Amino acid sequence: MPRLHVNIDHVATVRQARRGVSPDPVAAAVLCELAGANGITIHLREDRRHIQDRDLRLLREIVRGVLNLEMALTDEMIGIALETRPDAVCIVPEKRQELTTEGGLDAAAHEKRLAAELPRLAEAGIATSVFVDPLPEPIEACARAGAQFVELHTGRYANAGGAEREAELQRLETAARYAHELGLRVNAGHGLDYDNVQPVAALPFVEELNIGHAIVARAVLVGLDAAVREMQDRILAAEPAEG
Numbered sequence: 001m002p003r004l005h006v007n008i009d010h011v012a013t014v015r016q017a018r019r020g021v022s023p024d025p026v027a028a029a030v031l032c033e034l035a036g037a038n039g040i041t042i043h044l045r046e047d048r049r050h051i052q053d054r055d056l057r058l059l060r061e062i063v064r065g066v067l068n069l070e071m072a073l074t075d076e077m078i079g080i081a082l083e084t085r086p087d088a089v090c091i092v093p094e095k096r097q098e099l100t101t102e103g104g105l106d107a108a109a110h111e112k113r114l115a116a117e118l119p120r121l122a123e124a125g126i127a128t129s130v131f132v133d134p135l136p137e138p139i140e141a142c143a144r145a146g147a148q149f150v151e152l153h154t155g156r157y158a159n160a161g162g163a164e165r166e167a168e169l170q171r172l173e174t175a176a177r178y179a180h181e182l183g184l185r186v187n188a189g190h191g192l193d194y195d196n197v198q199p200v201a202a203l204p205f206v207e208e209l210n211i212g213h214a215i216v217a218r219a220v221l222v223g224l225d226a227a228v229r230e231m232q233d234r235i236l237a238a239e240p241a242e243g
Ligand code: PXP
Pocket: 007, 009, 043, 070, 090, 092, 100, 101, 131, 151, 188, 189, 190, 191, 192, 210, 211, 212, 213, 214
């Protein structure tokens, strides 16, 4: 079953609502790991709307599992990644006005830049991933650019209902198999919650799920420990698909 990486951006969102010190995403990361999370994911956005540079520095020191940094493909972010050395980087598209990452990266349009920057990150010992829609073109571009992982965008699946959801799940499975065939490792995330996570957790070749909003939202009501454990239980109870 895939490993759970908890995205703690929204702990920082609550802190930034008052520009104060609480709740501290660093404390949240400790609690997530104690509750069984395999990794911690943060998105250092260019506008610093939630996670701050200070959070990244401290998290680099205290996270015991995998620290995964989502970031835009910019000189500033590449420099920060090379300096702080998270365990993994996931390149995401970024628009200032969006509420959250709305689509995958158009990896074909950015292929040259990806091919230049991903090896620099890999040489620094950082696992490289690119957030893509579950479509052949961006997956092929990631393979050509030398990415180690793709993270498949599960947002359309999460937002769909009924037959459309089934079709989106099928699209994710086809994409996971294709990425694997091209030699890429596969992660998935976005919009996953307690009700929709199991079919994605059961997809072939998916190694890691990045889940944020649903866990932090539930944690407000039941506490972070219970929220993380419950998500882990759901992932572990998913029925694996035929390889
Ligand atoms: N994966 C990526 C690449 C993301 O950008 C995000 C949102 O920051 C997530 C996963 C987590 O999405 P959600 O908060 O909807 O679980």
